[in-house]
């Protein structure tokens with residue numbers, strides 16, 4: 582379904598260490614863990630994996646160090662048929678995320694940026710080539726990397742989707758005219774100062790984001806409530822699907838990738854968000870980041 586789409590992701594590549602526990606410890610407290618493991622992650626790599634598993638010809642632009650984790654992460658990109666010729670190696674450590682997961686599948690994440698912070702904006706932008714149909718970026722690399730790549734993609738007429746994770750203030754005004762901009766709840770608060778906890782607040786936040794970014798669509802990821810779409814005229818809220826919650830890590834990455842791909846295919850933002858909701862529901866039912874992304878067949882059956 583998506584094999585004719587050539588996509589690129591500019592973003593972070595991390596080794597995730599995941600510790601599961603019934604409840605997270607208070608300050609100064611020790612608790613016993615229930616699970617423990619390593620998983621390939623990073624918002625950029627997760628989104629690239631989702632695109633590739635859904636069938637798009639995908640390349641990733643990023644940086645890892647010349648260390649054991651960097652090698653494992655590159656091997657994982659290769660195993661998912663992702664073109665990693667845009668991944669360079671830097672002198673410091675590969676990015677690392679420590680994820681603690683409570684009994685309800687809710688996470689808390691600490692990211693050590695490492696090599697991700699050393700991506701050169703101009704070098705990254707060189708990989709935004711005319712053959713691309715779709716570009717995805719997130720905020721887990723330097724602001725200049727994101728703006729340089731987004732502006733180059735917009736100038737080339739490439740469908741450009743901005744995932745605003747992790748939550749931070751960002752000069753959206755420096756990259757106006759993207760196709761879709763998509764923060765989750767905490768990212769919306771960081772960017773607008775408005776908590777999207779009612780229809781009125783969702784509209785208010787969406788209007789601020791549209792004014793600042795001049796993006797075509799504002800799509801807020803609202804967790805268990807689904808997502809909202811604001812096109813400047815109509816606000817629509819699309820509930821998500823019921824499902825078991827094992828690990829919410831990377832559910833947003835999965836949503837963004839599936840939504841972006843379906844939008845690129847159909848040009849229908851509502852069908853795209855429905856696809857994002859389905860993909861996100863599958864991802865939260867599984868452990869891990871990149872490993873929890875569904876394939877095109879799994880989405881079809883869902």
Ligand code: RIB
Nearest residue numbers: 595622623624678831870
């Ligand atoms: O979005 C989830 C990701 O955030 C994890 O894989 C972790 O690496 C952090 O970047």
